[in-house]
Amino acid sequence: MSDLPEPEIHAGDDVDPPGGPWKSWKSIYTTLAIWGIACILFLIWITSTLNIDVGETPVDLEAATAASSTLDVAP
């Protein structure tokens, strides 16, 4: 990487954030990357689960609308 003159480092600069499981920047970045992957997996799950394949059979809309109004629905 190219270098620039380093100004004085203030207290807190480049210090790992405190607390809990996030004891290093590496752990934060890993958590965020896992979060990003989890979001993608969640959306894949939504896409594959919530969409309903109604098939490609062409539907005569008028006939189907008339028929559906008298469709026998199982109790």
Add this chain to the structure above:
Amino acid sequence: MTWIDWGVFGLYLVGVMAFALWQSRKNEGVEGFFLGNRTMPWWAIGLSVMATQASAITLIGTTGQGYTDGMRFVQTYLPLPFAMIVLSVVFVPFFYRAKLFTAYEYLEKRFDPKTRTLTSMLFLIGRAMGTGVIMYAPAIVLSTILGWDEVITISIMAVVTIGYTVTGGITAVIWTDVVQMLMMFAGIALAIVFMISGLPDGVGVADAAYIGGVQQMWNAIDFSWDPQSRYTIWSGLIGGTFLFLSYFGADQSQVQRYLTANSERDSRLSLIFNGFMKVPMQIAILGIGVLMFAFYHFEQPPIVFNDAEVRVVMESDRADEFEALSVSFGEAHAERRATVMQILDARDAGPVPPALEATLAAQDEALFGLRDEAKAIVMDVRGAESSDTNYIFPTYLTTFFPIGLVGLMIATIFAAAMSSIDSELTALSSATVIDFYRRWFVRDASDAHYLTASRLATLFWGIVAWAFAMRAGQGGSLIELVNQVGSLVYGSILGGFLLAFLVKRAHGTPAFIGILCGFGTIVYIARYTDVGWLWWNVIGVVVVMTIGTALSYVMTPPEGGAERAAA
């Protein structure tokens, strides 16, 4: 809107001004005005970063897009968490440790003054007109919904935002962004809660999700490699990565934010915060659109949501034809509603007969078709395409939301717009004063002088954006051109920064030529090809990096610049 709604809205406008002025009372000098004396906490910066990106069009346009097109736009945001990691590791240390006012200052330290000036100028060109669009686009929607003259809506937005930005600088901007982002979170949650509670008795979230699923609205991920497909996971991950690296790493409106942090650690944390929050927020916003789609299976939607467009058509010679379409639309909706109720009864008893599902899907398509016919009449009468997508959510709010909450939601839409406008104004002002005025024209004036110049520059850009917004309605193609101009510059600017960070041999003139070539390439692609806009950043970066690197090895570094170019 009732007087209660107006009261809530008025309270917001007064409150945000007062809050901003109170927060900015300790700011002194240019560093205070542009960087908040580098004392801002990470969580406030993180919320401001989110608010800056989420304009009113995010709230009203993305919900409308969810209604018409499902969830697939979310793919554009998928790389954001990973981009935040790259920014925290690579960009933040360079920017923060150099104690900069603007992102482009870094390029003078690394390369030379002309490269800094070029990139800052590209930023000003891209952002200046874009700010006018951010002001105009939601204002025109709100004007139609509220029945206001668009001049009044634009002016309220402009006057309040310019007022607290000129007076309070970045501190006022960030703290009002915090309030405005919290309002957006609340608004999104309220919209979801009330939409679900507005469903008929016995109809729940699962039923609404099911209705959306019949029409494939939960199309969040598309693995297609078809280049004609507008949003896929591949264009999202690849194109989106470069888009977010350039937007958060090379656009002054975002870089300025994390330069206000009180430590490098807080600067990084603000971006990490954004990385965690953004994707879920976009899922929620698009989900509102899909919920609206399901909701409007039970309540009849307008055939065209933009009342202004409907009024124009009803005064034309195609009024009878449009009226006939509206009647057909109403009848089709009634039939579809009956089918939906049958399906929901069937779901309670067991599996839904496929014939019923196919009927519903076909009826949805039929209503989409009638809407397309109506919008074609609008286009024929107006001479411009119907733009009713942005009116879907505001129409729902003003029709179905309870008294008092309508005012809060309208205030939230204003808040979303103002939180983006204020960020753009401070960014434009800082680039103007630091990269041009102080750098080239008045070099050794007092801090008080530059502070006055900063306020005047903010006022200037606010007036420019206001003037552009007032005239934007007169040229639909002008808005399209402006959006394209904004997209043209990002890739080249990002390429310049990546050249600076990653190629030790790179030096001034090759970088300058590379950036110009990158910009020229994108202009050519935008003008003469059908390459999608998500790929422009990628191409711009590749061109800049390739040409800049190659020329850096061919051309001799300037004297004194050898240190910067050496290993």
